[in-house]
Amino acid sequence: MQIRKILTAAAAAITLGLAAAPAAQADVWGHAGHRGVERRVVVDHRVVFSTLRAHRIRYVGTPYFLRGHYVVRSFDRLGHSSFVEVNPYTGAFIGFIRL
Numbered sequence: 001m002q003i004r005k006i007l008t009a010a011a012a013a014i015t016l017g018l019a020a021a022p023a024a025q026a027d028v029w030g031h032a033g034h035r036g037v038e039r040r041v042v043v044d045h046r047v048v049f050s051t052l053r054a055h056r057i058r059y060v061g062t063p064y065f066l067r068g069h070y071v072v073r074s075f076d077r078l079g080h081s082s083f084v085e086v087n088p089y090t091g092a093f094i095g096f097i098r099l
Contacts, residue, residue: 040089047091
């Protein structure tokens with residue numbers, strides 16, 4: 001009798017544990033059924049800085065998010081003030097915004 005109760009309790013715990021796993025994943029990634037789009041992870045500022053260093057761009061300040069891109073104040077090769085666009089999801093260099 002005791003073994004049957006233990007096995008029933010163990011089966012119930014396993015079933016509840018498996019049912020809670022997709023719910024926990026949905027909390028992290030957002031609604032899976034919402035237009036088929038998952039939330040995307042934005043790269044850290046360190047990745048943006050290393051991309052700018054790789055392109056030999058002198059940057060000033062920290063990147064900020066503007067209209068779907070990271071924008072960083074910088075100076076071009078001639079010393080003119082400009083802004084650099086960086087893809088926030090991959091960290092790839094997009095280009096300069098000249099003022």
